[in-house]
């Protein structure tokens with residue numbers, strides 16, 4: 001029997017080296033190489049086995065049969081369905097990442113019980129009793145879901161072959177271990193090996209597989225970046241544990257758009273999909289407060305009206321503070337510079353704090369106009385009418401630029417009962433007529449000042 005071999009694997013990118021080095025030559029990260037024992041016999045035997053089979057044969061593109069079966073719908077969960085691009089694709093492997101305690105297991109168990117299919121839920125983290133306790137909180141219908149508490153990949157695949165489920169769920173990839181490798185569960189090589197095996201299974205059997213993965217402190221999925229390349233869909237479940245809202249974001253999707261988000265609310269009986277988020281993201285009440293305004297943004301295909309809040313206060317320490325939550329700090333600095341240069345509004349002796357309500361991160365540039373309005377409103381302490389919303393990108397010379405899908409934004413604002421929407425005058429088409437809402441078009445920030453603050 002051959003001797004087990006030692007190798008050094010980078011925990012960041014998965015590169016394997018024969019000797020230890022302080023810095024990974026591939027991803028240039030320091031101190032990421034970990035010692036691992038490779039069971040040479042098993043790898044060489046699996047290699048010789050692979051060589052014996054002829055594998056797949058090349059097929060002419062026009063001779064490949066099209067699949068008849070379509071996507072699997074998810075009852076009572078339009079959010080996940082939309083985030084996945086319109087349902088579960090047969091044979092797709094989906095990775096769901098998120099911080100511990102955010103609700104990944106809850107979401108998956110909920111989906112497992114709702115589907116009218118046979119689901120195998122494999123848990124390496126909790127006992128069957130613990131899962132039962134959670135399931136009783138979430139739902140009454142649990143007759144279609146099988147629970148398997150197991151961490152060894154080969155045993156899991158054996159049960160899968162026996163039970164032939166319609167959907168396989170793995171909670172979590174960091175707890176699963178293959179006997180082919182000697183490294184501990186959660187190590188880069190184990191994660192890679194197990195995901196690869198599961199992917200092979202998904203592709204051969206056409207059964208969708210969902211894998212839960214933990215994320216590291218800096219927010220990336222634990223394990224090599226490679227993992228994201230193996231799977232078809234990567235979803236990130238995020239949100240502040242202290243808030244009830246959770247956001248399911250698409251990072252990668254081979255079968256749909258990647259800028260889709262799903263919003264959930266964590267309740268005592270599980271996660272509730274929020275189908276009408278705009279109504280939740282705008283604080284109720286009629287009183288007009290300075291420093292807040294409403295932005296009309298688009299996340300994925302859905303228009304979302306969000307409250308932006310700014311606090312501008314006289315400088316406390318020598319250095320002015322600029323702090324933004326849910327918005328890019330550099331962009332905030334840029335907007336402040338534009339206000340100084342183009343509108344003679346000076347923030348250099350002010351601390352500026354910015355917040356997007358609901359713990360949501362927004363990347364839609366149309367939020368600029370609302371941010372600028374909140375900043376000026378707080379600076380002058382003049383409230384903005386809560387029945388006005390704004391959508392427009394701001395350029396470096398202070399111009400208000402056109403943004404995409406303006407018709408959807410206007411329709412949504414109208415539906416929610418806003419009286420006025422302020423947009424760019426450069427929109428040539430797509431402005432809906434016959435609506436109750438008044439559409440004001442501006443070309444420069446100085447015109448915004450006239451409308452809102454005079």
Ligand code: TYD
Pocket residue numbers: 098099100101102103104105106107134137138266267268269270271
């Ligand atoms: P969990 O799904 O275990 O998180 P993860 O798998 O991502 O680590 O979620 C745990 C949290 O959710 C925990 O703080 C309790 C809370 N929770 C509810 O508020 N309501 C519920 O119905 C359930 C099942 C959990």
Ligand code: MG
Pocket residue numbers: 104105106125171
């Ligand atoms: Mg869990």
